[in-house]
Amino acid sequence: MSRGGARSHTRVKTSRGRTPQSNRWLERQLNDPYVKKAKAEGYRSRAAYKLIELDEKFGFLKGSKRVVDLGLAPGGWSQVIRRKLPKAAIVGIDLLPVDPIDGVTIFQMDFMDDRAPDLLLEALGGTPDLVISDMAANTVGHPQTDALRTMGLVELALDFAVNNLDKGGTFVSKVFAGGADSAMVAELKRNFATVKHAKPPSSRKGSVEWFVVAQGFKGRPADRSAE
Secondary structure, three states: OOHHHOOOOOOOOOOOOOOHHHHHHHHHHHHOHHHHHHHHHOOOOOOHHHHHHHHHHHOOOOOOOEEEEEOOOOOHHHHHHHHHOOOOEEEEEEOOOOOOOOOEEEEEOOOOOOOHHHHHHHHHOOOOOEEEEOOOOOOOOOHHHHHHHHHHHHHHHHHHHHHHOOOOOEEEEEEEOOOOOHHHHHHHHHHEEEEEEEOOOOOOOOOOEEEEEEEEEOOOHHHHHOO
């Protein structure tokens, strides 16, 4: 035990094959309690706890029967849903390969592919009552560019949700820089009864990510126009 009873801290020795940045990342991983907890509880990533904590706050998983997971890799969010909702149909998509998850249909393809929405819905066997998105663009090191690219993916995810969610459904998405911009918030409020932003405890303090939770989908625009 370290002096004063504090938790021990694992330090990474300098390696010729690693950059200082890689060393810092590895040291952070080795000392991250959520990484250790994920390993102990069988989750593929610490991101699983972000969804768990968001659900504890907003309660959107209860009763969900058909779920679409956008930006699935490495699969932590779908693992959470599978454990909490063992009878739910779950379909996920990601550009990266994802090891199989029992009870989850996985597509390795670009969500921006025109075929993607129809493939997801066909595999789901109906329309979703929950759409979750942890999609983020690969960073280029320029904060404004990175934020714009990721928000473009959020807009695509929202468009999919608005055009396919069951009435009363929920949309949960990673956003950047403190939350969705004003135009997106307005779009969310047009389509959902409640729209909230949150940064779960497991989201690192230094991270710019936040999450938007939109609940009570009012129905697809075409259906509402006919009322």
